[in-house]
Every structure is written in structure tokens, then in C-alpha cells.
Amino acid sequence: MKIQSIVYIVVLLGMISCGNAASNSSAEQRKNQSFDSARLESERAAWESQNMNQYRFTGRSYLSNKKTVPIMVTVLPDAEPELSCKDRWKDVGEKLISSGIPFSPFEGKTIDELYSSIKEVMESYSNKNYGTYIRYDQTYHYPAYLEIYSSVSLIYFLEMTEFEDLR
Numbered sequence: 001m002k003i004q005s006i007v008y009i010v011v012l013l014g015m016i017s018c019g020n021a022a023s024n025s026s027a028e029q030r031k032n033q034s035f036d037s038a039r040l041e042s043e044r045a046a047w048e049s050q051n052m053n054q055y056r057f058t059g060r061s062y063l064s065n066k067k068t069v070p071i072m073v074t075v076l077p078d079a080e081p082e083l084s085c086k087d088r089w090k091d092v093g094e095k096l097i098s099s100g101i102p103f104s105p106f107e108g109k110t111i112d113e114l115y116s117s118i119k120e121v122m123e124s125y126s127n128k129n130y131g132t133y134i135r136y137d138q139t140y141h142y143p144a145y146l147e148i149y150s151s152v153s154l155i156y157f158l159e160m161t162e163f164e165d166l167r
Helices: 002-031 037-049 087-099 111-126
Strands: 055-063 071-075 082-085 131-136 143-149 154-165
Touching: 037 111, 037 131, 071 087, 082 087, 111 131, 111 143, 111 154
Parallel strands: none
Antiparallel strands: 055 071, 055 154, 071 082, 131 143, 143 154
16 A cells, blocks of 8 residues: 555656646747747738627736736727726726836737737847747637747736627
8 A cells, every 4th residue: 555655656746747847848949939920910810800899808918027917908899998907906007007008018908909019029029039929819819828038038928818709
């Protein structure tokens, strides 16, 4: 019984360390990717082809040492995007919203606006040999997650979650 328990623990520890190595390897691979402008344009065209003009998502970004909070964006036709944040983030969120750049350094509030800003930011960093990574939503084709890495660490990220089609 003791031997079985020891074997079980050794196998479990081996699985955990392999999992950590795999996730570290995955982060290293993302760090070394270059920006794929053609893929961004292809995903953007797929997004635009849906004529998505009524939707909601929650976004958050990270800029070096600045605080990040989740901000909900509601886009409706013929109206300015509505931005809000949950009560626990209200103070910081209100400052980000009033700055006009809630997802700094990416300018824009709608996914269409963010696509343009993402291209500009990613191109400026890819020219400096920074690693870039973008994961797109497979259903709606918006940039669900992106990262920009220096040779040392993560510099920026943008994450969009809780997407809803309101049409």
C-alpha cells in the first residue's frame, strides 16, 4: 500500500512538472512569434463581413506597471459606445474611461477601432524585434487575446471576454 502511494505521488509530480514545462514552453514560443499582418487583415475582413453593429464585450489591458480593470463595452447602431465597469473597479475604471483610452496603449473602444490600433501598435513593436501573439475568436473573428513581449518580459496584453451578439 505504501509503495503504491509513493508511486502515485511520483507519477503525479512528474505530470505536474511536465505541465509546467509545457506552459513555459508555450510562453516562450509566443514570446518569439513575429506579427502576422496578413492574418490580422484576414480576421478583420471576416469580422467586418458579419456587419456586427450590436454587441457587448468585456475588455482589459495591461500596460507595463499600470493598473488594469475589466471594462464592459456596449456597441449599438447610431450611438456612442457605452463603457462601464463593475463596482469593485469603479474608481480606476472611471479614470480609464474618462481618459478616452480605456485599453491603453490600444486606442479605440469598439472592435473596429481596436483592430486599427492593434495593427499600428503591433507593427511598431514588431519592427523592434519584439515578440507578438494574437489569438482570435473562432466564431466572430475578433482579437480575443494579444500579447507583446520584449526580450525579457511581457509589456502589453489586451483581452476581450464575455462577447455577446446583441442583434
